[in-house]
Amino acid sequence: MMDDATRTQLMFQAQKKSTGAAYVLWFFLGGFGAHRFYLGQTGTAVAQLLLLLFGWIPLGLGWLVLGVWWLIDAFLIPGIIEREDMATIQRLGGMPATRGPAYRDQVRPAQRDY
Numbered sequence: 537m538m539d540d541a542t543r544t545q546l547m548f549q550a551q552k553k554s555t556g557a558a559y560v561l562w563f564f565l566g567g568f569g570a571h572r573f574y575l576g577q578t579g580t581a582v583a584q585l586l587l588l589l590f591g592w593i594p595l596g597l598g599w600l601v602l603g604v605w606w607l608i609d610a611f612l613i614p615g616i617i618e619r620e621d622m623a624t625i626q627r628l629g630g631m632p633a634t635r636g637p638a639y640r641d642q643v644r645p646a647q648r649d650y
Contacts, residue, residue: 552621553576558617559613562609567584575617
């Protein structure tokens with residue numbers, strides 16, 4: 537039988553986000569907001585999709601904004617993935633929500649061999 541720590545680890549591995557998948561979605565379907573849908577950023581994904589669909593209305597300025605946003609997302613993806621993975625860990629009960637004194641008490645310092 538599997539202990540709780542192993543079960544939690546396996547559940548996290550099944551739910552964590554892939555950086556490679558996020559970048560493939562960003563590159564090929566970024567205008568549709570596919571990478572943001574994948575990363576759980578539904579609100580901004582819908583905003584990107586709407587800019588793609590209706591960006592031509594204000595003389596194409598929406599498409600310009602979307603293009604700049606698309607480029608910026610290339611740098612934001614790793615941070616979004618880290619936050620989503622940390623939220624998954626918290627949801628699975630593997631770590632406290634904050635890094636206050638309770639967190640320091642639960643984390644063992646690395647052992648050093650001198």
